[in-house]
Amino acid sequence: MGSTEQHDDKGTAVEERGEAEAAARGLSRRSFIKGASFVALGAGTGLALAACSPAASEEPGAASDAGPAPNPEASMAAPATERSSIWDIGEIGEPTQSIEAEVCIVGGGGTGMAAAVQCVELGLKPVVIEALGGYGGSFIGTEFITAVGSEQQKATGASDSVKDAVTDHLTYHHWIPRRKLTEAFIGQMADTAEWLEDHGIGFAFTAGYRNRALAYDDGGEAMRGLNFVNILGGEAERLGVEAHFNMRARRLLVEDGAVKGVLAEDADGRIVEFRSSVVILGTGGYANNEEFRKEVAAWDIGNAQALGMNCRNADGIKMAADAGAAMAESLGTVMWCGPVIVGAISASWQTGAYVAGVQPTLWLNQDGERYLREDLFQENFSGTGVCVRNQKRTFVLFTEEDLLNWETSGSYAFPFSFGLPGTPLPDIRPTLEPLDSVHVNESIEAAATEADLDPAAVKATLDRYNALCDAAEGLDGEDTSADEDFGKKAQYLRPMREGPYWLCEVADGFYTTVGGIKINERTEVTGTDDEVIPGLYAGGCDAGGIHGDSYDVMYLGGSGASWAINSGRLAAKSAATFLGK
Numbered sequence: 001m002g003s004t005e006q007h008d009d010k011g012t013a014v015e016e017r018g019e020a021e022a023a024a025r026g027l028s029r030r031s032f033i034k035g036a037s038f039v040a041l042g043a044g045t046g047l048a049l050a051a052c053s054p055a056a057s058e059e060p061g062a063a064s065d066a067g068p069a070p071n072p073e074a075s076m077a078a079p080a081t082e083r084s085s086i087w088d089i090g091e092i093g094e095p096t097q098s099i100e101a102e103v104c105i106v107g108g109g110g111t112g113m114a115a116a117v118q119c120v121e122l123g124l125k126p127v128v129i130e131a132l133g134g135y136g137g138s139f140i141g142t143e144f145i146t147a148v149g150s151e152q153q154k155a156t157g158a159s160d161s162v163k164d165a166v167t168d169h170l171t172y173h174h175w176i177p178r179r180k181l182t183e184a185f186i187g188q189m190a191d192t193a194e195w196l197e198d199h200g201i202g203f204a205f206t207a208g209y210r211n212r213a214l215a216y217d218d219g220g221e222a223m224r225g226l227n228f229v230n231i232l233g234g235e236a237e238r239l240g241v242e243a244h245f246n247m248r249a250r251r252l253l254v255e256d257g258a259v260k261g262v263l264a265e266d267a268d269g270r271i272v273e274f275r276s277s278v279v280i281l282g283t284g285g286y287a288n289n290e291e292f293r294k295e296v297a298a299w300d301i302g303n304a305q306a307l308g309m310n311c312r313n314a315d316g317i318k319m320a321a322d323a324g325a326a327m328a329e330s331l332g333t334v335m336w337c338g339p340v341i342v343g344a345i346s347a348s349w350q351t352g353a354y355v356a357g358v359q360p361t362l363w364l365n366q367d368g369e370r371y372l373r374e375d376l377f378q379e380n381f382s383g384t385g386v387c388v389r390n391q392k393r394t395f396v397l398f399t400e401e402d403l404l405n406w407e408t409s410g411s412y413a414f415p416f417s418f419g420l421p422g423t424p425l426p427d428i429r430p431t432l433e434p435l436d437s438v439h440v441n442e443s444i445e446a447a448a449t450e451a452d453l454d455p456a457a458v459k460a461t462l463d464r465y466n467a468l469c470d471a472a473e474g475l476d477g478e479d480t481s482a483d484e485d486f487g488k489k490a491q492y493l494r495p496m497r498e499g500p501y502w503l504c505e506v507a508d509g510f511y512t513t514v515g516g517i518k519i520n521e522r523t524e525v526t527g528t529d530d531e532v533i534p535g536l537y538a539g540g541c542d543a544g545g546i547h548g549d550s551y552d553v554m555y556l557g558g559s560g561a562s563w564a565i566n567s568g569r570l571a572a573k574s575a576a577t578f579l580g581k
């Protein structure tokens with residue numbers, strides 16, 4: 001935020017103007033100066049008010065006479081001055097254009113699209129501000145959405161209820177998520193499945209625990225999520241939603257403690273002021289902001305790799321904090337997803353190289369030892385990712401024979417809707433061969449040495465693994481007794497006696513972050529003591545309170561996508577009530 005340079009140029013004028021406004025609002029000089037250090041160019045644009053919002057005040061009660069302002073003591077998780085530079089939202093100039101809107105939706109991904117369409121249906125006029133060139137965000141990578149109680153789930157004969165699902169989810173997360181919020185989320189899922197169908201989204205099949213997840217139709221597109229985005233984004237267009245693409249929201253406008261709009265920057269650096277009494281944040285969390293992730297996640301993971309679109313920079317979370325929001329417990333929770341061969345995956349994840357990296361062959365850590373049962377990925381990619389995260393270095397080992405099998409007959413196992421057994425994967429070899437992270441050698445010891453691992457340790461692990469595989473011979477494929485060390489299913493215990501060996505170093509992949517802004521069951525953004533910041537709502541990966549210390553793919557597979565769509569709808573409904581519609 002505010003730079004020295006701006007203070008040198010204009011500091012005095014800014015301070016004087018802002019101080020007058022601060023005085024008018026009951027803020028002391030001391031608290032104003034503290035706020036002014038956050039926003040240098042704010043005065044005169046309404047930003048001084050944001051800078052001096054009670055959130056930035058160090059004096060409890062300083063804004064007590066300023067209308068519905070949040071309690072300054074409680075409005076942030078930590079006082080602004082104690083926050084590190086990762087929370088800075090940078091300088092922003094004067095707006096050259098002003099646009100009036102009833103509702104501003106920041107982010108046009110899963111949350112933003114759902115919020116926009118729902119707003120129109122409720123008689124509101126939303127404006128979408130999206131940093132990229134079109135709708136979608138990382139939602140385009142999704143395939144499954146949780147829909148407890150949907151007609152599709154019922155048709156499978158699965159017995160289930162919202163109450164069961166809420167209990168399952170809270171139990172999985174050690175009761176960290178907010179119960180009422182979880183109930184609002186899961187309670188709306190069946191209606192949302194129907195709502196999506198009404199807007200043209202089809203569902204192909206059910207999956208997961210109690211068939212709670214629905215896979216979307218692909219509509220002939222390469223990715224199911226892309227088809228979903230084409231349809232829902234198309235609906236937003238058909239309904240006349242005003243979308244401003246290539247426009248990055250930078251700061252919330254706050255007046256008298258209530259949100260009054262957003263300052264955004266277009267591709268040419270021009271600042272546009274969007275004035276509205278409601279702002280819905282849906283910028284997708286902070287997956288691509290490494291500095292932010294490392295600090296709030298508190299794990300020093302050198303080799304984490306975000307999958308999906310490079311568009312999630314913590315903007316929504318930082319803007320909310322700047323406006324006085326608290327963060328929910330588990331801000332640092334990440335949707336880890338396990339091995340990703342280093343250098344093999346770019347924005348697109350539906351590739352053979354991705355599938356190869358998670359096959360249940362033999363996985364090793366920095367000591368050349370196994371550290372989990374490798375088929376855990378098939379049922380819980382999230383838990384697998386946590387295991388990978390807790391090693392220093394990780395590797396997957398397979399043989400030339402395995403690779404030939406995958407090239408001709410597809411994977412041994414895969415939990416998503418692509419890369420399934422039976423589908424040949426011809427792109428693995430050309431993708432992996434040129435990579436520095438991939439060591440191919442006739443001798444396992446030589447491959448280990450190339451990878452900077454102890455060759456004797458790797459050889460010993462391989463010998464032990466082959467012995468476990470021998471013990472699995474003739475057993476039922478589901479039998480886990482042969483793997484005395486970790487309990488991998490017999491069907492995946494395939495001995496590796498001959499090279500060439502492919503020893504690949506892997507990063508810990510993650511799909512998204514899932515911790516964020518503190519919200520209540522109406523998706524209203526709040527301060528520490530649950531006091532509402534009027535007009536401000538958050539959803540999707542910007543919002544916290546739905547997860548504990550990891551992502552629940554066990555009982556609520558598809559809940560990331562489901563939360564985005566459902567929170568977008570919930571936010572629109574709350575906004576309509578707030579605006580008296």
Ligand SMILES: Cc1cc2nc3c(=O)[nH]c(=O)nc-3n(C[C@H](O)[C@H](O)[C@H](O)COP(=O)(O)OP(=O)(O)OC[C@H]3O[C@@H](n4cnc5c(N)ncnc54)[C@H](O)[C@@H]3O)c2cc1C
Pocket residue numbers: 106107108109110111112129130131132135136137138139140141142143144145146247248249250282283284285307308309311312313315316349510511512539540541542557558559560561562564
């Ligand atoms: C490869 C992959 C596969 C996945 N598969 C699944 C799945 O099958 N099921 C599931 O439940 N979850 C899945 N997820 C997670 C899912 O993608 C997210 O939970 C979901 O997209 C979150 O929605 P969102 O609206 O919060 O963020 P996004 O959908 O990412 O949208 C955020 C939008 O905000 C925009 N934005 C960011 N900053 C700004 C700014 N300052 N101003 C304006 N716009 C901004 C971005 O450009 C983006 O368009 C997957 C994720 C990945 C990466």
